[in-house]
Amino acid sequence: MEKLEKFDFNDKTILVVEDTETSIRFFDAALKKTNANTLFAEDGDEAIKLFDQNKVDLVLLDLNLFTTSGFDVLKHIRSKDSTTPVIVQTAYILSGEEQLSREMGANEFMSKPIKLNSLLESLNKFLR
Ligand SMILES: [Mg+2]
Numbered sequence: 759m760e761k762l763e764k765f766d767f768n769d770k771t772i773l774v775v776e777d778t779e780t781s782i783r784f785f786d787a788a789l790k791k792t793n794a795n796t797l798f799a800e801d802g803d804e805a806i807k808l809f810d811q812n813k814v815d816l817v818l819l820d821l822n823l824f825t826t827s828g829f830d831v832l833k834h835i836r837s838k839d840s841t842t843p844v845i846v847q848t849a850y851i852l853s854g855e856e857q858l859s860r861e862m863g864a865n866e867f868m869s870k871p872i873k874l875n876s877l878l879e880s881l882n883k884f885l886r
Pocket of ligand 1: 820822
């Protein structure tokens, strides 16, 4: 496996909230390169449970989830904790979604498809 020494997050835990199989595979492969500890939630309720039960250093949050929406997850996270970086990522850019995400406390907004390098640079910005 390619070594990415610049992006070594072996002491960090990243919660990935994502319900699409191809995206889950992308994040899994990308984050394995960084040695980060990863938690995966495929719906909002699971995401909230995992966030509450673990010390999470960063959240990668899909907005379009089958049950509880990404906005509800973001609202929950910010009601508990104002500092954990949250990167919202979505495939469907609806009018106002980015602004609403930022108003609700998201640190960054990425549209899919996400390039590996921009993901890693983003993680680096918030985790180091
Ligand atoms: Mg989705």
